[in-house]
Amino acid sequence: MKPAAFRYHAPKTIDEAVALLAEVAADDGRVLAGGQSLVPTMAFRLAKPAHLVDINGVTALDRLAVADGKLVIGACVRHAAFHQPVCAGPLGPLLADVVRHIAHYPIRNRGTFCGSLAHADPAAEWCLVLAALDGEVLAKSVRGERVIAARDFFKGIMTTALADDELLVEARLPLLPDDARAGFYEFNRRAGDFAIAMALGIYRLDGGKMVAPRLAVGGAETSPRRITQAERALDGAVPGDPAFRAAAAAATAAVDPMEDIVNSAEFRRDLVLAVTRRALERAAK
Ligand SMILES: Cc1cc2nc3c(=O)[nH]c(=O)nc-3n(C[C@H](O)[C@H](O)[C@H](O)COP(=O)(O)OP(=O)(O)OC[C@H]3O[C@@H](n4cnc5c(N)ncnc54)[C@H](O)[C@@H]3O)c2cc1C
Numbered sequence: 001m002k003p004a005a006f007r008y009h010a011p012k013t014i015d016e017a018v019a020l021l022a023e024v025a026a027d028d029g030r031v032l033a034g035g036q037s038l039v040p041t042m043a044f045r046l047a048k049p050a051h052l053v054d055i056n057g058v059t060a061l062d063r064l065a066v067a068d069g070k071l072v073i074g075a076c077v078r079h080a081a082f083h084q085p086v087c088a089g090p091l092g093p094l095l096a097d098v099v100r101h102i103a104h105y106p107i108r109n110r111g112t113f114c115g116s117l118a119h120a121d122p123a124a125e126w127c128l129v130l131a132a133l134d135g136e137v138l139a140k141s142v143r144g145e146r147v148i149a150a151r152d153f154f155k156g157i158m159t160t161a162l163a164d165d166e167l168l169v170e171a172r173l174p175l176l177p178d179d180a181r182a183g184f185y186e187f188n189r190r191a192g193d194f195a196i197a198m199a200l201g202i203y204r205l206d207g208g209k210m211v212a213p214r215l216a217v218g219g220a221e222t223s224p225r226r227i228t229q230a231e232r233a234l235d236g237a238v239p240g241d242p243a244f245r246a247a248a249a250a251a252t253a254a255v256d257p258m259e260d261i262v263n264s265a266e267f268r269r270d271l272v273l274a275v276t277r278r279a280l281e282r283a284a285k
Helices: 014-027 038-043 091-099 105-110 113-119 125-132 228-234 241-254 265-284
Strands: 007-009 029-032 051-054 064-067 070-074 136-141 144-149 154-156 167-174 181-187 197-206 209-218
Touching: 007 014, 014 029, 014 051, 014 136, 014 167, 029 038, 070 113, 091 125, 091 181, 113 125, 113 167, 125 167, 125 197, 125 209, 181 265, 197 265, 209 228, 209 241, 209 265, 228 241, 241 265
Parallel strands: 007 051, 029 051
Antiparallel strands: 064 070, 070 167, 136 144, 136 167, 181 197, 197 209
């Protein structure tokens, strides 16, 4: 099928883009970034935006830089930018590991980090990363700018705190300290599919014990989130099988898994047990 008719707009600056959004948002105007989620839904006529504001010509949104201890990822930075580590310390290699799980090479060449966040698929890897690291996003409209913390950004399946006329200008991830250990594990049935469940575990070592642990789960619930019960099981424990199993059991008990026609909630709960433990084992390697 072909998309329904729409008007195409090609701003060159962030100000032009937000001014256009202010005009067309009420008329179901949408931002077009990589188009890897929006265009298929338009082709199936699940989405029929009357206006598309194509941000690909806004060069200011290509920014990928480190500033104030954070990796700043502009709205037009593609998934493929992360195939190689983009910053010093453990964050660069972590992102390079995670990105290999997102779709396929041609989709990674076009789809954007921030488009994934705005789309907010519960199984999107970048959404899990933002939640695990307590990252933030910068949103801009003609009414002004605001910074939204990850915990306030995701509001459920494909729902975020962004208003219809707001442009997600950039995402910001705190850099990880040099001694941080991070591990990611995802389960899906075919390479390139969305995760059915995935986990990201991060901790540091102090005197051989885990400190400042972070454990986040994605794909299982309507939004990715840190699971504090699992983090408590890790905090101050020696890294290894007993602590990892305890954290995995705590995560499994804490989640409220989604159900669909293929995957029952109980299956997803079981997967949380496995992906959590494996993510932590990878962090320990
Ligand atoms: C076959 C296939 C497999 C895939 N597998 C995965 C996968 O395993 N994991 C995964 O995470 N993703 C997967 N994707 C989705 C892909 O990662 C998309 O690139 C991503 O979800 C959306 O990014 P985009 O830049 O393409 O956004 P678009 O498709 O352009 O936009 C998506 C939505 O976000 C809005 N939007 C985009 N950018 C902004 C912005 N800056 N400000 C405000 N709103 C914005 C748009 O208006 C639209 O509503 C897959 C896609 C396909 C086609």
